[in-house]
Each structure stands twice: as structure tokens, then as C-alpha cells.
Amino acid sequence: MKLKNFFKLLAAATGFLVLAGCATQTPYDYTAYKESRPRSIVVLPPLNNTPEVPASYSVLSYATRPLAEAGYYVMPVTLVAEAFKENGMTQAADMHATSPDKLRKIFGADAALYITIGKYGTVYQVINSSTVVAADAKLVDLKTGKLLWQGSASASSEEGQNQQQGGLAAVLIAAIVKQVMATTLDQSHQVAGVATTRLLSAGAPNGLLYGPRSPNYGKD
Amino acid sequence: MSTIRSKLSTALLVCAALGGCASQPTPLYQWQGYQNNIDAYFRADQLSPDAQTQRMEDDLQKIRASGGAVPPGYYAHLGLLYGQQGKLDQFAQQMQAEKKQYPESETFMDFLLRNFKK
Numbered sequence: 001m002k003l004k005n006f007f008k009l010l011a012a013a014t015g016f017l018v019l020a021g022c023a024t025q026t027p028y029d030y031t032a033y034k035e036s037r038p039r040s041i042v043v044l045p046p047l048n049n050t051p052e053v054p055a056s057y058s059v060l061s062y063a064t065r066p067l068a069e070a071g072y073y074v075m076p077v078t079l080v081a082e083a084f085k086e087n088g089m090t091q092a093a094d095m096h097a098t099s100p101d102k103l104r105k106i107f108g109a110d111a112a113l114y115i116t117i118g119k120y121g122t123v124y125q126v127i128n129s130s131t132v133v134a135a136d137a138k139l140v141d142l143k144t145g146k147l148l149w150q151g152s153a154s155a156s157s158e159e160g161q162n163q164q165q166g167g168l169a170a171v172l173i174a175a176i177v178k179q180v181m182a183t184t185l186d187q188s189h190q191v192a193g194v195a196t197t198r199l200l201s202a203g204a205p206n207g208l209l210y211g212p213r214s215p216n217y218g219k220d
Numbered sequence: 221m222s223t224i225r226s227k228l229s230t231a232l233l234v235c236a237a238l239g240g241c242a243s244q245p246t247p248l249y250q251w252q253g254y255q256n257n258i259d260a261y262f263r264a265d266q267l268s269p270d271a272q273t274q275r276m277e278d279d280l281q282k283i284r285a286s287g288g289a290v291p292p293g294y295y296a297h298l299g300l301l302y303g304q305q306g307k308l309d310q311f312a313q314q315m316q317a318e319k320k321q322y323p324e325s326e327t328f329m330d331f332l333l334r335n336f337k338k
Contacts, residue, residue, distance in 0.1 A: 039324055040324040057259070060262070065291070073325065074292045075325065076297050078261050078262070078300055079293075079297065086336075106328065106331055109324075167245060213248060
């Protein structure tokens with residue numbers, strides 16, 4: 001009797017695993033994105049939900065490259081941060097609360113990207129410690145206020161070098177790893193570079209679409 | 221022959237490391253140290269604005285020499301560095317250069333030219 005129960009449980013568990021394995025990612029609904037066709041993006045300084053103070057600007061310094069290589073014009077991130085400061089705003093939460101209309105008037109961007117950092121830094125464990133960065137992002141049309149896209153990504157120091165990553169993201173990530181190895185060793189910052197590049201590279205499943213300056217524009 | 225073979229195997233290794241040769245996208249821009257320079261700017265305590273400017277100018281020469289495209293925001297960030305050193309002519313010059321290469325930046329560049337005069 002007990003054994004029978006065990007087999008029932010096993011069968012149920014196996015069925016669950018098989019179903020979980022089959023479940024494909026639902027394709028992202030790009031309708032609003034394709035209608036909007038943004039050419040330019042203003043990246044707001046990221047909202048930082050971690051106790052690590054450098055997280056916000058660490059992630060922000062990596063945001064321009066994948067977005068520009070995806071084919072968008074990216075408003076100069078340092079000047080955007082300075083413009084907010086000139087207007088008396090130093091907290092990312094206040095910047096994120098600025099109305100789309102006001103953002104469009106000042107920056108003239110078609111869309112704004114709101115990044116939120118959920119994890120940043122090293123988790124110390126008994127046997128091993130790992131550095132993890134996780135963030136999510138929302139792309140919003142500044143004319144209509146409509147959400148065009150949202151996504152999330154993470155990276156870890158423990159994931160190994162042979163992590164499969166295709167296309168543009170692979171090229172950009174290889175550049176980060178090479179550059180950081182040649183300079184200082186700030187592991188959180190390096191991992192932030194990988195996470196941000198994954199988050200903001202075009203051409204990934206459910207990722208951002210290519211922008212007008214890319215030869216792939218309109219083909220995805 | 222042996223050098224050709226070793227060159228070829230190096231090339232193959234590089235391709236393999238990049239995740240397969242098939243349709244590797246060509247970057248649109250030459251980045252040089254631009255991302256590191258943005259990071260240095262935000263950290264503020266590592267390099268003087270003067271040293272940051274010098275790096276940006278040196279890299280700009282390299283980008284031009286290679287015939288590559290200057291990435292979005294490059295001129296504007298260089299202009300910001302000049303502005304912070306009180307060099308307002310060069311600030312304005314770089315904002316105009318950004319606007320010329322990237323018309324998408326016009327609204328913001330004009331906003332900066334109006335507001336950061338002092």
C-alpha cells in the first residue's frame with residue numbers, strides 16, 4: 001500500500017516535471033512597441049532596491065552600449081543625470097515619478113527606459129560566495145505613456161564561461177569581460193555589465209526590438 | 221605554412237569563443253573606453269575631469285583614425301567635461317557636434333545650451 005502511494009506520487013511528480021519542461025515562454029506582445037517605433041531613448045538613473053550605493057550608476061554606465069548597438073539613439077546618460085540634479089532631483093524614485101510629458105519636453109526622446117535593480121553584490125555562503133546582479137526594465141512611450149516592453153535579466157559570477165548566449169549580446173559581453181580583466185577587479189561592476197547587456201540587447205527572445213539605426217530594424 | 225596554419229587556428233578559436241561564426245553581428249560603433257569613462261565620471265573620485273577629458277579626446281582620435289562611427293552621446297559627454305572645467309566654448313562646440321551627428325538629440329542639446337550657460 002505504501003509502495004503504491006509512492007509510485008502514485010512519483011508518477012505525479014514526473015508528470016509535473018514533463019509539463020514544466022514543455023511549457024514554452026509565451027511570446028511577448030509587441031503590438032504597442034511596433035506601433036510606436038521609437039527612435040530615441042532616455043535611460044533614467046536606475047531605481048536601486050539594494051543596499052549597495054554604487055549599483056545605480058554601475059548599471060547605468062553599461063546601458064548605452066547595448067541600446068545604441070540595437071539601433072537607438074540614447075540620450076547621453078551623464079547629462080541626463082546632471083539635468084535632473086539641476087532640477088533639484090537626486091533620488092532615482094523622484095526621477096522615475098516625473099511625468100512622460102515633462103520628460104519628452106526636456107529630453108525630446110520618443111521613449112523612456114525605467115530600470116529597477118533587485119540584486120547587486122556578493123552573497124557570502126558557507127562553501128562558496130557568488131556575486132549576483134539582477135534588474136528589470138520597462139520601456140514607455142513618452143507621447144502616449146503606453147508600456148512598450150518590459151523584461152528582466154540577471155548574471156552571476158558562478159555561472160561559468162560557457163554560458164550560451166547568442167548574437168549581439170555575446171559580442172558585447174565578450175568585450176566587457178576582456179576589458180575588465182585588463183583593468184581593475186570590481187566583480188560586482190563586471191557582473192552588472194553582463195546583466196545590463198543581457199537586459200538591453202536586441203534580438204534575444206522576448207527582448208527589445210531593433211531600432212532604426214540597425215540594419216535589422218523592422219525585420220524582427 | 222606553419223604561421224598560416226597557426227593564424228588560421230587562432231582565427232577559428234576566436235570564432236569558437238564568440239559562439240560560432242554564423243552571422244556574427246557587426247558593431248555599429250567604435251566604443252574604445254567610452255563605457256569606462258562614463259563609469260569614471262559617475263564615481264567622480266578616481267580621475268580628474270581634466271584626465272577624463274584627455275582620455276575622451278585620445279579615444280576620439282583613435283575612432284576617427286579607424287574610420288569607425290562615434291557612438292551616441294560621445295560628443296555630448298565630452299562637452300560636459302569641458303563645461304565642468306569652465307570651458308564653455310568647447311562645451312557648446314561639442315553639443316553642436318552631437319546634434320549634427322544625431323538629429324534625435326536636438327531638443328536635449330538645445331535645452332542644455334540654454335540652461336548650462338552661466
